[in-house]
Amino acid sequence: MSSIKINHAKKVYDNNPVIEDLTITIPDGSLFTLLGPSGCGKTTLLRMIAGFNSIEGGDFYFNETRINNMEPSKRNIGMVFQNYAIFPHLTVKENVAFGLKQKKVSKEVVEQETEKYLTLMQIEQFKNRKPEQLSGGQQQRVALARALAVNPEVLLMDEPLSNLDAKLRLDMRQAIREIQREVGITTVYVTHDQEEAMAISDQIAVMNLGEIQQVGRPKELYHRPKNEFVATFIGRTNIISAELFHLDGKAFLKFENGYEFPFEALNDEEDQKVRLSIRPEEFVRSKHGEIEATIVDSIYLGLHTEYLLKVPFADKVQFIEESTFNEDLGRGDKVYLSINQQKINVFNADGTKNLLGVE
Numbered sequence: 001m002s003s004i005k006i007n008h009a010k011k012v013y014d015n016n017p018v019i020e021d022l023t024i025t026i027p028d029g030s031l032f033t034l035l036g037p038s039g040c041g042k043t044t045l046l047r048m049i050a051g052f053n054s055i056e057g058g059d060f061y062f063n064e065t066r067i068n069n070m071e072p073s074k075r076n077i078g079m080v081f082q083n084y085a086i087f088p089h090l091t092v093k094e095n096v097a098f099g100l101k102q103k104k105v106s107k108e109v110v111e112q113e114t115e116k117y118l119t120l121m122q123i124e125q126f127k128n129r130k131p132e133q134l135s136g137g138q139q140q141r142v143a144l145a146r147a148l149a150v151n152p153e154v155l156l157m158d159e160p161l162s163n164l165d166a167k168l169r170l171d172m173r174q175a176i177r178e179i180q181r182e183v184g185i186t187t188v189y190v191t192h193d194q195e196e197a198m199a200i201s202d203q204i205a206v207m208n209l210g211e212i213q214q215v216g217r218p219k220e221l222y223h224r225p226k227n228e229f230v231a232t233f234i235g236r237t238n239i240i241s242a243e244l245f246h247l248d249g250k251a252f253l254k255f256e257n258g259y260e261f262p263f264e265a266l267n268d269e270e271d272q273k274v275r276l277s278i279r280p281e282e283f284v285r286s287k288h289g290e291i292e293a294t295i296v297d298s299i300y301l302g303l304h305t306e307y308l309l310k311v312p313f314a315d316k317v318q319f320i321e322e323s324t325f326n327e328d329l330g331r332g333d334k335v336y337l338s339i340n341q342q343k344i345n346v347f348n349a350d351g352t353k354n355l356l357g358v359e
């Protein structure tokens with residue numbers, strides 16, 4: 001297994017730079033996700049790691065070995081794509097055995113490893129079928145078994161679940177997580193689906209416009225996003241403009257309609273315009289809550305109910321809480337809320353920096 005180190009990577013397509021200067025380290029044995037909107041360069045970076053794309057600058061390493069000029073076939077990678085890319089004319093077993101046969105290992109090893117991955121991916125019972133006789137999820141299991149059977153250094157997965165229906169996607173992401181843990185293989189996983197990324201990853205690199213915005217564990221990114229892009233791309237949040245000012249050395253936030261509240265965590269920051277990020281579940285309803293809110297709309301979602309509220313500092317904020325059985329709140333009703341200030345994130349005026357000091 002390998003760590004992957006990328007230093008100052010640059011990618012240019014037809015004089016058009018899509019990645020200018022990108023540096024990341026992917027720890028050995030981790031499931032590491034590249035997450036970002038369509039066109040941000042995820043697939044481009046994955047293909048540079050695989051050797052399918054030229055590299056216009058920077059250094060790529062598997063452990064200490066520089067791989068920039070290494071042929072793709074020598075990099076010892078396994079790949080799984082969105083469109084299963086398994087051979088239609090071969091049976092499931094022949095597909096899984098394919099890479100092993102190329103490696104010129106003994107017949108016994110081919111047989112043994114093929115059986116091992118057929119069992120691990122729970123496709124043993126289909127081994128004599130052709131891919132067309134399988135569901136999408138089963139085909140993707142074959143693709144994964146085939147990729148792993150050659151015992152690669154790293155596994156690269158590009159949107160492997162996008163072609164599956166919602167229920168199957170959930171099952172398969174669990175299966176991928178379990179297999180990855182069991183095999184312990186360094187895995188780079190590309191997706192634009194933030195929920196999938198949160199569910200599956202040890203670490204996530206959030207990308208936008210060819211740049212890494214933040215790298216961290218799912219919980220870190222959710223609770224302490226480094227900038228407004230990460231705050232809004234991961235999960236949902238209310239972004240509200242305000243002004244930070246000080247009185248007697250204590251910080252206060254003042255909103256556009258004049259409403260103010262103290263905000264101690266920013267005592268040491270300079271006066272400036274700011275952007276607040278408050279997630280819908282960070283409001284807490286309480287009888288003595290200091291924020292009076294009026295319900296504009298409510299949506300019952302079973303476990304949770306989602307509300308659109310008018311609060312003193314904003315005309316529309318989202319609020320979500322566990323549904324209550326006895327209470328039926330609707331448009332026009334008043335509720336009282338408080339906020340746990342420690343959970344709020346505050347960015348500078350252009351949203352590029354978290355003033356709470358996130359690295």
Ligand SMILES: Nc1ncnc2c1ncn2[C@@H]1O[C@H](COP(=O)(O)OP(=O)(O)OP(=O)(O)O)[C@@H](O)[C@H]1O
Nearest residue numbers: 013014018036037038039040041042043044045192
């Ligand atoms: N072969 C190519 N030639 C020229 N431009 C390309 C080529 N491949 C990708 N691009 C451009 O590079 C940028 C990054 O594309 P890339 O496919 O890496 O994005 P992505 O984040 O994987 O998006 P998606 O989630 O839609 O697959 C896009 O603007 C795309 O149009």
